[in-house]
Amino acid sequence: MLKFIYDMNANYFPIPENELDRLGSLYDLNLDYTQLQDDFKDLIYLAAKIAGTEVSLINLIDTYTQWTISSHGMHTRQMPREDSICQYTILENNHLQISNLSTDARFKNQSFVRGPLNLRYYFGIPLQLEEGKNIGTLCFLDQATHRMGKERINYLKIIAKEIVTRLKSYSKIDKLETQLSDCEQSKKKVAHDIRSPLSGIIWLSQVLEQQNTDPGESLQYIQMILQSSRTLMELSDEMLSNYRKSHQDSSFNLGMLKEQLLQLYAPQTLKKGVALEVIILQGENFSLRHKSKVMQIVGNLLSNAIKFTPTGGNVYVIFDWQLALGSHILKVTVSDSGVGMSPEQLERFSNAALFSTPGTQKEQGFGFGLPLVSQHVAELQGHLQVHSQLGQGTSFTVILPQEEIGA
Incomplete structure (x- = not known):
């Protein structure tokens, strides 16, 4: 069929x-x-x-x-x-x-x-x-x-x-590496979260130890609490140290993503005579979660931008690592100086309808790229916005929650 x-x-x-x-x-x-x-x-x-x-x-x-x-x-x-x-x-x-x-x-x-x-x-x-x-x-x-x-x-x-x-x-x-990374992330979170209460216990134990002049059983208990807390703190430090080392060795960051995008899509823009620029405003060395899905999201938006940008036009991909409401987010903007979208096309996109139009050089339009982008963004609990006007180009903005797992 x-x-x-x-x-x-x-x-x-x-x-x-x-x-x-x-x-x-x-x-x-x-x-x-x-x-x-x-x-x-x-x-x-x-x-x-x-x-x-x-x-x-x-x-x-x-x-x-x-x-x-x-x-x-x-x-x-x-x-x-x-x-x-x-x-x-x-x-x-x-x-x-x-x-x-x-x-x-x-x-x-x-x-x-x-x-x-x-x-x-x-x-x-x-x-x-x-x-x-x-x-x-x-x-x-x-x-x-x-x-x-x-x-x-x-x-x-x-x-x-x-x-x-x-x-x-x-x-x-x-998938197994992703699961392992998630486990490491959970371990890092636990190690990080127990540091604050442990610090309080250690401080309180030190105060009680200094103030307690009774050489008997209570002082012995205080010293045991102090020693146990210090041991847990050392374990927490070791877990965090190993986590940072493993991610320094194997993490995939925005700088690497930029190089891959240029390697994969520069030939298309060169063939069509379109200028492509990939910009990282900040966070170049931060490790990226869900790299494959992020690559698929950006790749589909980039292919779409190239398709609808005429020869001599420009396509931009801008990455920005931001802190919003105490959480790290990755903001990705893919914009072009192409033909733009009509109000009807924007409405169909917002309703997740499949539609297809030929590109500036009559390239085939398949109508599946943008719905897949929307699906992947939703899977990553992100947000997708589009701004466009006929003859003025199109700009897609993707907001994806991230965790700071390396710098």
Whole structure:
């Protein structure tokens, strides 16, 4: 089951009926696309040898972009979803084989067919988490036409299943690390909270010890209270010290997030001729909680801003770590100088309705990015605001509660 999105260029773009669930499953994996290349180089090399093709790729497809997380025979990191062949493969339960791309009306005018790459053959297997939820593909490309035999296809499907198994394993490890981090955070909070009453007990015990001239049993009890309190204080100090050390070694901060955003999205802005600037007002070295969901929120808003900003325009991402009502919050603003939104579009957004419009260069609009952003912000107990005016650009502001866990 699928549906089609229609844009102003009279092109049809396929979207699975379960697109929102499919994207949710992909985002729930909490994968870092920049860190997976080496993890799959053995499988992607083996797959290319079995297929007998020049190029093999592992692609994940989100709302706007096809991300290549591992490649053999071609250096590529990303491409617009609407330009990809794999957008059709994720509609399949089995595989998609195209013997000659130059005779296929969907792809014959694409640069990878008409340009220097001169690609002709495509074979793709969907990466399926569970029935109907295809998050990406294992695909193969070649300049020569091919026809993949049944035995090879079966071997390649085994590799595709192994890729999915590894992705699930990475997700489980990430969840366990998050749980461990939460436990460490709770331990730190307990250690921090008991310091104040312990300090009071120690002070009171010292006063009583100094004032009590009775060398008998009461003085002995006071000394025992004092010693026990000091022992608990030392334990509290040790817990806090170990916590700080572990987060200095493994924490993910705003500075790292900035570098990842530039690495992932600068190619898109460069291709379109849009200036991208990522600014951290304060809190660059503060550790970030829920880094994957924050990355998904900012990434979707950033992709949306790039889509609706014309060539020569500007896109800004501004991070600010603030203290409000005694709690730490992360304020993220994604703004652009693009086409803006009409009052009707703003109303549909506020009502969480799915809507799609083409970008400034007729890029495909899928209509799922903003509802997913709203969902993730709600899951993190945050707030999302939007200000926009036709012809004046759009600004999204996200407020997320944080805890200061490092500086």
